Amino acid sequence: MKLTFSTLLIFVASCAICLAQQTRKTDDGLLLEYYQNNRYADAFSYLKTVYTEPVTDAKELSRLAYTASMGGKLPDAENFYQRMYDRDTTDKNSLQNMANINLRRGNVFKAEGFLKKYILIDSGNFDVYKDLANFSIKRADIVSQLIYLQKANKLDSTEFDVASDLSDAYVRLLQFKQAEKVLSIAIAADPENIILLESLLRLASAQKKWPLAVKTGEQLLQAGDESVFVVTKLGVAYYHTKNYRCGVEVLMALPETSQTEVTAYFAAACYKQMKDQKNAIPLFEKAIKLSISPSTNTYYAEMADSYETINQLSKAQASYQKALLYDEKPLTLYFLANLYDVKLNDQKNAIKYFRKYLASKPDETAEKDYIAYGKSRLEQLTTKAK
Numbered sequence: 001m002k003l004t005f006s007t008l009l010i011f012v013a014s015c016a017i018c019l020a021q022q023t024r025k026t027d028d029g030l031l032l033e034y035y036q037n038n039r040y041a042d043a044f045s046y047l048k049t050v051y052t053e054p055v056t057d058a059k060e061l062s063r064l065a066y067t068a069s070m071g072g073k074l075p076d077a078e079n080f081y082q083r084m085y086d087r088d089t090t091d092k093n094s095l096q097n098m099a100n101i102n103l104r105r106g107n108v109f110k111a112e113g114f115l116k117k118y119i120l121i122d123s124g125n126f127d128v129y130k131d132l133a134n135f136s137i138k139r140a141d142i143v144s145q146l147i148y149l150q151k152a153n154k155l156d157s158t159e160f161d162v163a164s165d166l167s168d169a170y171v172r173l174l175q176f177k178q179a180e181k182v183l184s185i186a187i188a189a190d191p192e193n194i195i196l197l198e199s200l201l202r203l204a205s206a207q208k209k210w211p212l213a214v215k216t217g218e219q220l221l222q223a224g225d226e227s228v229f230v231v232t233k234l235g236v237a238y239y240h241t242k243n244y245r246c247g248v249e250v251l252m253a254l255p256e257t258s259q260t261e262v263t264a265y266f267a268a269a270c271y272k273q274m275k276d277q278k279n280a281i282p283l284f285e286k287a288i289k290l291s292i293s294p295s296t297n298t299y300y301a302e303m304a305d306s307y308e309t310i311n312q313l314s315k316a317q318a319s320y321q322k323a324l325l326y327d328e329k330p331l332t333l334y335f336l337a338n339l340y341d342v343k344l345n346d347q348k349n350a351i352k353y354f355r356k357y358l359a360s361k362p363d364e365t366a367e368k369d370y371i372a373y374g375k376s377r378l379e380q381l382t383t384k385a386k
Contacts (some may be wrong), residue, residue: 017315020280024060028051035337040071053382065097068325074101099131108135126155130162145169153182158189164199171199171206179203194225205233213237221250228258235266244270261290301335313343330362334370347381 015383026047034043044067051060060265065080078101102111105306113205122128129152136145149166157163170179173326183203187196197220208342217234231254238247247270251263268283273321293299320336323329337353338344354374362371 022192024057040067041073042071043067044071044073044076055080055083058087061087065094069097069101069347074105077101090121092118092125095121096128097128103131108240110137111135117185123151124155124183126152126159126162129155133162133165142169142172146173147322157182157185158187160190160193160196164195167203171203174206176203176207177358192223194220194223196225198227198230201230203239208240210240212382214241214243227262228260232260232263232266235263237271239266239270239273244272244273248274259286259290261287264290292326294327295331297323297329299323301329301332304339305335308339308343313339317344328356330357330360330367331370333357333360334362334367334374337374341377341381347385351378351381351385356383 010220010307030196031043034040034046044064047064047067051057055061055064061084065077068074068080069077080097081094081097081101085091087097088094093113099111099114099118102108102114112132115132115135118125118128119132129148133145133148134256136142136148143318146169148159149162149169152157152159152162153166163182167182170176170182179199180203182260183196183200187193190196197216201213201216201220204210204216213233214237217237218228220230221234224370225359231250235247235251239245248267251267251270254263256350264283264287264371265274268287271277271280301318302324304316307313307316307319316339317336320332320339323332324336333353336356337350340353341350354377357374358371358378365369
């Protein structure tokens with residue numbers, strides 16, 4: 001067979017490439033040592049000296065991608081997996097690995113995109129639907145979350161995380177029958193699962209099935225789950241089943257830092273039903289206090305200042321007064337006194353609130369100028385009033 005010069009060159013080059021590929025042998029003993037000692041970054045650096053670019057072999061790409069991923073070289077790992085996927089767009093493994101890599105990097109949106117491509121190829125992977133459901137809830141996409149949870153639960157109705165999340169989603173939508181169905185299957189497979197029992201407690205409380213809520217709450221407490229959620233739901237259930245003493249005991253056992261408006265109210269309501277008004281009243285007061293944001297005074301004071309700036313003085317005065325209902329902060333008293341004095345020409349109330357301001361023990365360092373002016377102005381006004 002006669003070969004032209006150009007054909008000969010192509011043939012020689014092809015042979016050289018084949019020979020190069022055939023000789024790209026790795027020292028497997030060295031790699032094993034790296035892997036066993038978790039020196040994946042070193043293993044990746046070594047592989048790059050053997051698998052020099054251009055890398056087109058699927059096995060080489062796979063090795064590089066895996067080792068880069070394990071060694072924390074995530075951009076490199078994604079690049080190699082992407083090249084594997086570009087070679088074969090039905091490669092589910094590459095899609096799942098790219099999703100995991102992007103999830104590790106915090107790129108949830110990109111990870112979700114890879115998994116959506118995955119389910120177009122394979123609609124029967126439970127873990128992928130579970131991950132997609134978690135991504136959806138992070139984006140507050142309740143509709144997508146529900147769809148993905150339903151598909152995952154259909155593939156495995158006993159997996160507790162998905163069953164719990166799906167039940168909770170149904171409860172939020174007031175679809176109690178569907179929630180019951182999901183939980184009954186999962187709990188039958190794992191009756192002591194705390195996650196599932198917490199979802200059952202949430203469902204029973206939403207349905208106002210108080211005896212079931214009591215039974216489930218007590219089961220959770222006996223299992224060591226003393227979370228605020230469990231204690232609160234159990235305390236409320238005790239109240240509704242008229243077991244007031246148990247309600248007080250369980251709710252008041254919560255640490256002070258864990259008390260909420262709800263726990264304080266139902267503990268108070270239990271005491272009231274027990275005719276113990278002495279203990280009920282402070283707890284009702286506590287419930288009121290906990291129901292109000294500690295910043296409410298600030299909001300009203302800031303609004304009052306805005307009204308004062310645009311000369312809507314009656315609204316400014318009313319807003320300052322509302323601020324004081326929530327918290328008598330010294331500066332609020334000062335600004336109200338100043339409003340009465342300068343803008344409203346109400347000497348009587350100006351004197352009243354300057355006195356209140358000075359008696360409120362304002363910060364002598366931060367409010368030094370306000371204190372000096374308040375004292376001076378109060379003296380002038382009281383002298384004039386005589």
